[in-house]
Amino acid sequence: MTYWSPVADDPVTRPPANGFRQLVAGAVGNVVEWYDWHVYTFLAVYIAAEIFPGKAGNPLVPLLATFAVFAVGFFARPVGGLLLGAVADRHGRRTALTTTVLLMGASCLLIAATPTYATAGMLGPVVLVLARLLQGVSAGGEFTASTTFLVESAGHGRRGLFASFHYVSATIGQVLASGTATLIVFTLSEQDMRDWGWRLPFLIGAVLSLVGLWIRRGAEEPRGRWQMERRPGLFHALRHHPRESFLICGITIGGTIAFYTWTAYLPTYAQVNQGFDKRQALLVGTVSLIFFALIQPLGGLLSDRLGRRPLLIGFAVGTAVLCVPLIDLITPGSFLSLLFVQCAGMLLLTGYSSIAAAVNAEVFPARARAAGIGFPYSLTVALFGGTAPYVGTALDAAGAAGVFPWYVAALCVVSALVYLRLPETAHEPLEQ
Template sequence: MEKQALSKAQKIRSIVAASSGNLVEWFDFYIYAFTATYFAHTFSSSDNPIIQQINAFGVFAAGFFMRPIGSWLFGSLADKFGRKKSMVFSVVLMALGSFMIAVLPSKELVGDFAIILLLIARLIQGLSVGGEYGIAATYLSELASEGKRGFYSSFQYVTLIGGQLLAVASISIMLLFFSDEQMKDFAWRILFVVGGILALGSLLVRKVMDESATELHKHEDRGTLKALFASYKPFLLVVGITAGGSLAFYTITTYTKTFIVNLGLIDKTLSNHIYLIALFVLMLIQPLFGLLGDKIGHKNSLIIFSVLAFLGIYPVFEALKSATSAIAVLSLVLILFVILSFYTSVAGIFKAKLFPEHIRALGTGLGYAIPNAIFGGSAPFVALQFKNAQFENGFFIYIALLMAVVFCVALCLPKTSQLN
């Protein structure tokens, strides 16, 4: 028996509930990236700050390699039993990973085993967030009204970016009460405790969600890899665009902050404040770019993103090297964020609507997770490797090549209303 269509009030309530949980999950995930410079020495045996960061971001990248497994596990669960149940389970895992990191012993206590324990905790978080992305994109796309799908789906990145924003804001708040040395010593652990508590709290919020899928019961092969293979063409399209989109996303939203700090032109506290402002602006403009995508077409938004990223990322990073004022740095970061918004505002909807309902969560999640693990989570690690090898510009050549791939794949996207 088919479920009745949800009312407008039910849709709004469900979108708010899903987005709130999504925000908490991404806060937990990103707090690692933004506190890595404080705790890297706790787990790395090297005395070189750059090597310490490489080790810490190597673990950050490793967490992404659990995403395909998480997207398969939770995506399959969502397509078989419903989106709501799968989203509840994923947030429990995120809480577990956060609490683990908060209490991990340092290298002084357990030696090299410290970095292994950190890796295990990050793998658990990677498993969780690997499932979260595909389910959230699917859920929001199924609740969205015709002609406003870009607007509604943009709220996935509003909360995703909001998670980053809260991560940066929490560090700024911590620095009001703790010195830089205290942050490196013990205070960074407090943030992971807070993240775990918030993740458990979001379970209560998600109880009010309504199920968005209506016809899963009609397909016996729902949520299976066999059914997904029948839709291999849209799967490959998602993989191709996500490869470059993820690289750009994590370069701009994560590595840029590390890049600014490593330049030494402004201190950590000021760079943290700058990123706090910039991320707030990025979060606010997502619905605007979502509406723009609905107007000009989601396919065209992706094409514009690939061209602007190909032409603009390297010059902006070069300009950052000589930017000594906070206003100059903020302006350059905002330019990068505008470029990125052509992708983030429509990323969820174009992926989800390419797949039929019975494999939508699995196809969206797995098609996102595989290239995200390879090209997205590794971005800070790869960039630091190029820097350590004294060939920093090699990283920007790498970005340009992936943007060319995005452009070519975007041209192959359907011209029909599948993307609108």
């Protein structure tokens, strides 16, 4: 790995003067992005009923179709990570960030206007797939652009703290999505939710995208000597840094399956397998996400002091060992048991999520950092994170719901092996 030793008074390489403003610009726009992305998950049951026809009286069929579209969005993320990562490396991080939030707003409007199967037949599913593809491109670019922006805006010894705000902001977006969905579900009747209520959160997301655009346009471009070099080609990182690309995949695989298991799939699992109603599951999800957001900076600060490897290894080993018994602790209909399990899973996950942005940024040299992170990270998330709800639901439909937590544990073991060989980068200067 290559590191650049920054000179404190060098105007080319020093971090932006107003670190707090940079933190807000990177984080607040990210809130909007992830609100838009996750509100789809929380309303999947309603979307399934209106956009996809049921078959043979089995409610899992339209739900599987809805989660399949959820996965389609993930498979567009590597394209977004590569294309918008290249934009960030060639034209600046801020340009990529404003592009992602515009794309997400457009996709939200498209989902809000999606016709139902009853009124337009197959046109509804086609429009929904197109909207999720657009969201996928935007989300793929969002992680890589906001990761590099936040870490490069941090001073030495604060990269873990700044990096933690990627998942703080992403989780706040999820909380807003979950909270908005919960509020609407509790306020409207079941029939109103099916008729038009599920569209409201997507309209709100389109408006929030304009707010995110306004905030990001006022951000300062992180400075670095990489801006003075010849701009890299689209596949520069894959050609010249293949080891680093594979390393990003290994770092991500356990974290992404754990993240989408605890935050996205568990509420649906509780409804389908443990007798929880929609309102109860959404409320548990919202409370546990607030807890998750609050503990992220603590993980980032701890990694700046102790290093990245102890937190990563603790996450992977802890999740591999405890995932199965934790899910087995869920008692049918028990609010407290579901809340405990989800919060415990998120506490373990913090060892990865709070520092993932810093670890990824520290792997690649600055010149190819955004695109270098974007493609392998988004590809891994698509293969293992985006498919988590679908795999879990499919296993349940096959009568093998108990296999899913073992699947999560096995992928965390893979990442644990990578973390054990990962060099410690917390106290090294970041190449600028």
